Amino acid sequence: NAGVTQTPKFQVLKTGQSMTLQCAQDMNHEYMSWYRQDPGMGLRLIHYSVGAGITDQGEVPNGYNVSRSTTEDFPLRLLSAAPSQTSVYFCASGGLAGGLYNEQFFGPGTRLTVL
């Protein structure tokens, strides 16, 4: 099992550029989510999905789009990058038995800088 994988590990964008952060999991988890981590603010939920074809907004969704066409993949799209989106992005997945999940597994993160 590779667990949760994220690509790329590092990315530098210019303001206004668009890009997609990739996330994949091989644990057959229903629940997948994207967080951003900023100093002093912990992790904040951007978007999440409880299964293929189902997505919903988290705490800070503006400027980001997601889709879930398969159980395995949950890409995060930045439509027009802004310096405020400079952050470390984590993808996570978990099973949905007995509530939200028994445990969320996090990917290694993508460090994004927007100039």
Add this chain to the structure above:
Amino acid sequence: AQSVSQHNHHVILSEAASLELGCNYSYGGTVNLFWYVQYPGQHLQLLLKYFSGDPLVKGIKGFEAEFIKSKFSFNLRKPSVQWSDTAEYFCALEGSARQLTFGSGTQLTVLP
């Protein structure tokens, strides 16, 4: 709305000292509570979780946490810390709508 507060931003201890990290939450209903740890350069890992039952939960690496409903608290404890416990610790809450809310984190530095 649900929120999590971690008031200790940075804690510095010597090896073998006891640890207690504070976590308070705000939510009016039933909660699931978690502590995650992020070692330097690594991604988050689950330390322990509370869903229901015994309010004292034990996790990996000798950590434990106590859920005190009347105080809306879920403090993390360890009787004797090691240098390898140096990391950032996050308390998290699942309240409604399958959303996980994290606290701002506590950086623990253990001096050898």
